[in-house]
Amino acid sequence: MSETGKQHSAGFWQKNNMFLFAAVLVIALAGVLLYKLVWADEPIPVMKKLDNFTLQNMNGETFQFADTAGKVRLVSFIFTNCPDICPATTLLMAQLQEDLKKEGLFGKDVVFVTIAFDPERDTPEALQKYAQAFGADTSGWYFVRGEQDEIKQVTNMFGVYVQKNDKGLYDHSAYTFLVDGENNLRKLHGMASSLDLEQLTKDIKQLVNE
Structure with missing residues (x-):
């Protein structure tokens, strides 16, 4: 050629x-x-902006919600003497904790905040026993409490109904709350049998990857 x-x-x-x-x-x-x-996946819409709040952790030290900023937060409301829905929810969260650990997300990108709303019985010691009973890894799972006026401020902000009944127990809203790293409430999930771990895990990962 x-x-x-x-x-x-x-x-x-x-x-x-x-x-x-x-x-x-x-x-x-x-x-x-x-x-x-x-x-x-469709973007998860912002429901509302949450303010910072201050409570007490199970070691009796000050807990600021702002200290967990930048991470996806799964927030639950319980009382330690609850006979049904609260322990069932905490058990599922303990399972979710282990699943997130396997993917390297727990503690680093995702934390849990469990707020106890019975100030008389939900003492720091009671919270310690409760956390231990469920195998909670407290490096990324915060159990917090407060006095009645402090708790009321937080429940009102999240829109949680709490009312002591004539049996000395509490009737309360059955929701867990998914909050992004910028303090935006993004989604409500159920509790106990209404808590879909598969969907919750999917939503958590979506917020982590935003």
């Missing part, structure tokens, strides 16, 4: 390679767009 023919051949293949590269790039971009339109 002449030198001119070789040059024409090289130019032909160079142009075709460029077209091929461009076509592959277009297909890849189209695939990404299609994924986002069809398969990607």
Whole structure:
């Protein structure tokens, strides 16, 4: 083949390679767009902005909700003498704790905050026993309490109903609350048998990856 023919051949293949590269790039971009339109998860909307609050941890020290900022928070409300829904929920959260640990998320990207609302019986010592009974890893799971006026301020902010009944127990809202790293309340999940761990895990990961 002449030198001119070789040059024409090289130019032909160079142009075709460029077209091929461009076509592959277009297909890849189209695939990404299609994924986002069809398969990607819908953004979890912001329900409301939460204020910081101060309570007491199970060591009797000050706990500030702001200290957990930057991490996804799963917030639950319980009382340690609860005979049913609270321990059932805490047991599921303990399972979720282990699942998140396996993926390296617990403590680093996700923390749990369990707020006890019976100031008379939910003492620091009672919270310590409760946490230990469920195998809670307190490096990333905070059990906190407060006096009645402090707790009322927090329950009002989250929209949690709490009322002591004639049996000395509490009737209360059956929700857990998913809060993002910027103190935005993003989603309500159930408690006990109404708590879907699969969906909750999916939502947590989505917020972590935002």
